Amino acid sequence: MVKIAVVGATGLVGRKMMELLEKKDIRIDELVLFSSKRSAGTALSFKNETYLVEELTEEKTDGGFDYVLMSAGGSTSLKFSPLFEQNGAIVIDNSSAFRVDPSIDLIVPEVNKPTLNRKIIANPNCSTIQSVIPLKILEDAYGISRASYTTYQAVSGSGVKGIEDLKRGENGEEPVNYPHPIYNNALPHIDVFGEDGYTKEEVKMIEETRKILGLPELKVTATCVRVPVENSHAVAINITLNSAPTVAELKHLFDQNEHVVLQDDPKNNLYPMQLTSSGKEEVFIGRIRKDDSFENTYHLWVTSDNLLKGAALNAVQILQQLMNTKEG
Template structure:
């Protein structure tokens, strides 16, 4: 297997540091490894595979000078919009964690368990979906494949780590009685039905991301989808209530078996023993946990799911590294 030159852009942030951790675990065939960040972080050091690396300041020549093959970006939309095309022009494949390229029709939006074949259509940039979308579509893929999906109702319960270091700090300090700095209201002992900015239609940008990204990943613009996204006082791992109206009838046992047999899913649904997915148990794992699987008795072909995953790992870093693994195995 060919060894590659790999870079992490935005290496000092929460997702960037998790990139390093996941890359260590996955043991990709890396020849040369580079970490980039803004001028503010340049010169600091990060440890990867037991070796210290100096953080380099990102510039327009970085990808060409170091002959980077794959770059994992988690440095914000502005950085991605500027530097991803420059990297692609230098022959580097960018896997971008920001929202900058997700809905670009020329950029694949990929969850490897769901639509890995889309990776082949890349033109130098591949988008990592929103964290809440990633775990949802992993659970929805087998339902759409076997029964067809007519309508989805998302209600999310999203951890503060999804808002970065500032969100984490707001909960940590808020529990000590401090006023919030990241969120518009206290998050400690509270729930905020407000993630990202409000749009003219009354939805938040986060809610519309879930609607639009689900359609793109599942290749179905006819899907009827609505969403309510809520920030909750949990440090890590997102939980989601997903109500689905299917096109075909189903037997509940068969549906559960299909979920259990699907890549990346662990079914936890033993109500007699109070076993169902929990955020505290999902943290540190790459799988998507599904439980509370039950018919929606108000619909002819309705099903309810409770879906939980680590938003920093599967919802960001691990999904991007999985894309890199697929590229190395199938395209290099």
């Protein structure tokens, strides 16, 4: 008997998680869907059955859940995840609330494994997930000493509100979610600014990369930019290795690795794009070049669907890993 709750079931990530639970035929004997009061009563379909979404309250965390897929923002998670945990569930949380807490596992299944010290597992930031997968491949093969990220992040990364602002701009209306129009524009501003001028999104990428890779001293920096793309993120990664493989060796390394798809044939206009990675489960990599301005340094261009591998798919893969370990 497996009882699962999806919290934030009416959101972009929550809906993707339900699609994946169905597609991957995850064993679920009882499913309960939660949202805020706003969407309570909404009818959602799962495996040809209709479920009515319920408002999440403190009492409902004691519902005998085995697993909770939490995707409802940081403050909701801070309040409810520990209650689900106390009531015996394992929580997989998409928000940033617990990610850098040293007692909490921060997991990308291709990269690291949960210790289950606590029964809350954090799903990393979307841009971080697609970046640490190639970084782990490089770390294992050559060692890495420095990484610099520049992101080109889709509006779906801001949830329903982000897509609505892009549509408003297309219709000539003013934005509501972002401080400036996102249509015909790019905003070097994701999440709030800190005193040092970095945004919280940039700090998340830096801290989470070190934690997931288990490299607390890794030199890493980030500039995060929102672009007028509906879905799928791109990250330009400038990476310094501990040795100097040829570009052909790097392409071969990625080509034979099962966790990424190499798309790197520029003469035939083949490279990863947000339009072509949207809706796909994989992490795509291309534009691999030597950066001659610094020793042992290379450029990579990585795209992936932020709602899939960047959020819902990674969470469902963590769930699958936990369920397999329990059965095994």
